[in-house]
Amino acid sequence: MAHSPLEQFQIKPIAEFSIGGIDASFTNSSAWMVAVVVAITFFLVGGMRKAALVPGRWQAMVEVFYDFVAGMVKENVGREGKAYFPFIFTLFMFILGCNLAGMLPYSFTVTSHIIVNFGMAIVVFLGVTLIGFIKHGAGFLRLFAPSGVPVWLLPLLVVIEVISYCTRPISLSVRLFANMLAGHIMMKVFAGFIISMSAVGLAGYLGAVVPFTVNVLLTGLEILVACLQAYVFTILTCIYLNDAMHPSH
Template identity: 75%
Template sequence: MASPIEQFNIKPIAHFELAGIDVSFTNSSLWMVIVVALLSLFLIGGTRKSASVPGRWQVMVELMYSFIAGMIRDNVGKEGKQYFPFIFTLFVFVLGLNLAGMVPYAFTVTSHIAVNFAMAAFIFIGVTLVGFAKNGAGYLKLFAPSGVPMWLLPMIVLIELISYCTRPISLSVRLFANMLAGHIMMKVFAGFILSLAAAGAVGMVGAVLPFTVNVLLTGLEILVACLQAYVFTILTCIYLNDAMHPAH
């Protein structure tokens, strides 16, 4: 029986090396390319006609657009609109990767912390730069809450700074852990089916149980895939809001 974590192995497809660093095109990169291609097809295809009375395809794309536009308006405000392209790309990319992981034999790119942390670190640095660009040195007030006595201030600033630095970790670990745990669980229950079925007639009847669980898990995992993409995006919006209006 295959090990439940074997599905997360990175396998190089085409080997490249750049200045001594392994930059091979792997199965992870392959699935990113596939997802980006499918998303482009979906979004460009849906907006191709741009009819005032939209067809089904166009409605799907428009729903996605208004969902993210609404999220930005509610969480960041009107000024957040300029970041719409980034937030929208982030959402559809993470959602696409999560959902692509549900396809049998597919590779779940977001189950690797390296990928998620790269995205989270990019968001973290970007949001910090936006904060300084919009507020100048006033952004530092985020680290010094008002009403703190002078002698306590250095420690509070340090604590707030560490707390600020936990953001990319909290952001990436949540997506990574959810995807990893879900896919391991599905694989483990699939393993139960096989080993029970191999144990004779009684086992075959018993194998119905883990099979039922796996069917339910598949539904749950699709929900988790969408929910975690949503959480990732909305947290980015919340951080962005902190950067634009650092009042607290």
């Protein structure tokens, strides 16, 4: 167990307490969530402290994130999506922050825990469904019956559509979870190889160059995956939101 690659995912309580019967213990996971929020706040507020007409480097970076998410919302949801932009921006920054924080040595990856991802995914799912029904009432159900489909095919298709709709929160959360889990396990496994090989002797010491090289490359790949999965989570949220806004295909 000492060098298990799963050890990095352990939740370790820092201060155990509960509020109104709910376990609200402050753990390493909570600590990293707080750290990520602080870092994002520092990045955003610090970058905009001057709010100059001609942006400096820091402000330009903040604007790049803003433009990136705003473009995503505009392209996938349209102008009506503007009201949900702050939420989607928060979602993107939070997931990206947690993913990237997980790349720091000795850190903890908040998004490697399925429950955290599922928590966000279920909020997105319920929120989108609610928005759909509020905006279109029963008309939202048209989402499950695409136009231009033969009538005899409809019963089958509606069932399939409903199932695929209901699995959205699961696929959304599992995708991020699996990516984070697999990547971090792989990195830990190869790091373990380096340690155990270099303990053997000179030959092992030289041979450890191989897993070391692999780990360097994996680090690059994992940073890419961290960004990509934050993007995927966000853009799927946008697409689901678009379904709620415009249910007719």
